[in-house]
Amino acid sequence: xxxxxxxxxxxxxxxxxxxxxxxxxxxxxxxxxxxxxxxxxxxxxxxxxxxxxxxxxxxxxxxxxxxxxxxxxxxxxxxxxxxxxxxxxxxxxxxxxxxxxxxxxxxxxxxxxxxxxxxxxxxxxxxxxxxxxxxxxxxxxxxxxxxxxxxxx
Amino acid sequence: xxxxxxxxxxxxxxxxxxxxxxxxxxxxxxxxxxxxxxxxxxxxxxxxxxxxxxxxxxxxxxxxxxxxxxxxxxxxxxxxxxxxxxxxxxxxxxxxxxxxxxxxxxxxxxxxxxxxxxxxxxxxxxxxxxxxxxxxxxxxxxxxxxxxxxxxxxxxxxxxxxxxxxxxxxxxxxxxxxxxxxxxxxxxxxxxxxxxxxxxxxxxxxxxxxxxxxxxxxxxxxxxxxxxx
Numbered sequence: 001x002x003x004x005x006x007x008x009x010x011x012x013x014x015x016x017x018x019x020x021x022x023x024x025x026x027x028x029x030x031x032x033x034x035x036x037x038x039x040x041x042x043x044x045x046x047x048x049x050x051x052x053x054x055x056x057x058x059x060x061x062x063x064x065x066x067x068x069x070x071x072x073x074x075x076x077x078x079x080x081x082x083x084x085x086x087x088x089x090x091x092x093x094x095x096x097x098x099x100x101x102x103x104x105x106x107x108x109x110x111x112x113x114x115x116x117x118x119x120x121x122x123x124x125x126x127x128x129x130x131x132x133x134x135x136x137x138x139x140x141x142x143x144x145x146x147x148x149x150x151x152x153x
Numbered sequence: 154x155x156x157x158x159x160x161x162x163x164x165x166x167x168x169x170x171x172x173x174x175x176x177x178x179x180x181x182x183x184x185x186x187x188x189x190x191x192x193x194x195x196x197x198x199x200x201x202x203x204x205x206x207x208x209x210x211x212x213x214x215x216x217x218x219x220x221x222x223x224x225x226x227x228x229x230x231x232x233x234x235x236x237x238x239x240x241x242x243x244x245x246x247x248x249x250x251x252x253x254x255x256x257x258x259x260x261x262x263x264x265x266x267x268x269x270x271x272x273x274x275x276x277x278x279x280x281x282x283x284x285x286x287x288x289x290x291x292x293x294x295x296x297x298x299x300x301x302x303x304x305x306x307x308x309x310x311x312x313x314x315x316x317x318x319x320x321x322x323x324x325x326x327x328x329x330x331x332x333x334x335x336x337x338x339x340x341x342x343x344x345x346x347x348x349x350x351x352x353x354x355x356x357x358x359x360x361x362x363x364x365x366x367x368x369x370x371x372x373x374x375x376x377x378x379x380x381x382x
Contacts, residue, residue, distance in 0.1 A: 053233060055259055077209055077233035084236075084267055103211040104237065107244055 004029070004066045004092075006052030006082050007073035011098065013038030015070065020045050027061050030073075052082045055089065063090045071097040076104055083113045156180055160222045160248075162208030162238040163229030164188075164195045167254060171226060172199060183217055209237040211245050219246040228254040236260075239269045292370045295358070302362055303329070308373050312353040315377040322347030327361065327368035334358035 001024045005012050008030035016028045017040060026045030030036065033049045050057035052071060063069065069086035071079040079097040087095035096114035099105035105117035125145055132138035157180050161168045164186030175182045176199065184199075185208035186192040192205040206213035208227065219225065225242040227235035232255060239251035255261045255274035264272045281294065293307045310317060316324055321332055335345045336356040343349070351357070361369045 054257070055263065075233065077231070077237040081233040081236050085263060088266060089263055101210060103245075104209070104241065107211070107241065111240075111244070 001025070001067045002062070002065050003027070003068045003070065004058075004061060004063055004086070006030070006069075006071040006079075008032075008035040008038055008047070009072065009074065010038055012070075012072040015072065016045055017043060027066075029057065029061055053078055053085065055085060058082075058085065058090065063092065066090075066092050068092065068094045069096070073098075076101050080104065080108050080113065080115075083108075083115075084111075087113060157223040158218070158221055159183075160185065160208075160214075160217055160219060160225045160242070162225065162227040162235070163254075164191050164203065165228070165230060167228040168226075169195055169198070171228065172202065176202070185213060185217055209234050209241060211241055214238075214241060214246060219248060222246070222248050224248065224250040224252065226252045226254075230256060232256050232260050232264075236264055236267065236269065239264075240267070243268065291374055292366060294366075297363075298360075302364075303360055304363055304366075305333075305358060305360055306366065306369070308357045308359065308370070310351055310353055310355045310357060311374055311376075313376045314351075314353070314374050316351050316373055317353045319351060320347060321345045321349045321351065324351075324372055326359075326372055327365035330359060330361040330365055330369050330372075332357055332359045 003019050003024050003026050005016050005026065005028045008016070008028050012028060016026050020026045020043055027048065028045060029048040029050050029052045031049070031051050036047045039047070048061045052058065063086060066086070069083060069092045071082040073079055076099045079099060083095040083097040086092040094114065099108060099115045099117055100119050102117045102120045105115045105120070109115045129138050129141050132141050159175055159180050159182050161172050161182060161184045164184045168184055172182050172184050172195070182202050184195055184203045185206055186195060186203060187207050189205055192203045196203045204217055208214065219242055222242070225239060225248050227238035229235055235253040239253050242248040243251050250270050252271040252273065253264050253269045255264065255272050258274045258276045261272045261274050261277060291308060291311065294304055295307055296305045298304060326332070332345055334342050335349060335351070336342045337352065338354055357373060359369060
């Protein structure tokens, strides 16, 4: 699969590495050239410095060929704008993004963008963790989350 | 004029002056500004018509009474914020008219396709004025016909154009293009027939598809092909 990721923070970079390890063609774009430090040396994908909400930048990095677009910057507005451009202007089949604000997350989900709100997810997980009767039980809860996410460690 | 309830997202220079004008025109106005210092400045100038908060957030827009707003004007310096403010207003609060300020002119077309009702780009507006003033820029877009992809353009026929001395019917126009008006040297506008002869310096007003602009420019302005021996 051809994947374009916007935002090379910890989340964007970790996603890029996972997808790269599964032999996808990964292109990652970030406005800040120093952001790519989060990528390990063996990363086989391509990196681009630029603004992922700019149609010219997206075109240049091959959005036309992308099967998947993911935006994972810190800005909700930037993320949903880029994902909508990918989906509705360039016809990318899967457009996904991170949206911190749960209300905006729900709205854009209803508009055909795959969205996830880390705020909502983390709040629920924190709650389940603190509700565990003992520290050991809390650790088990966390281990269970890791298992659900398919983490190997 | 009927009084409307208008929400202005972004209290920068554009938002401030818009709010001021709208209040003078007797509209009910609320400015949503994220920066407390700016919000206070506006309140000091214009009174209690400011709300501090992020105009892209549904909870803020809800508190602002967006449900009864006739119009939202998103005029921050950030295109992403303007897009989202308009979309939230439309999707969640059914605001009839959403207007976005466009900072990067490329976003004008994109925002329209993402269903923002009205887009306003200062850059495009200024460029349009400059293009009308520049005699060297030969094809001048005059007006976009909303929702049709058509536009009205003006062309001055150059002296070395291949169409000089030719009748209109001999010109190979691109698809969905037509010459609607020819203004000759005498300044008299006339609706051309197929036999109307074009002269150098004629102002031609034509309708064309946006995509066909280049072809139309060629058809009316290109010099005759150079013969090779």
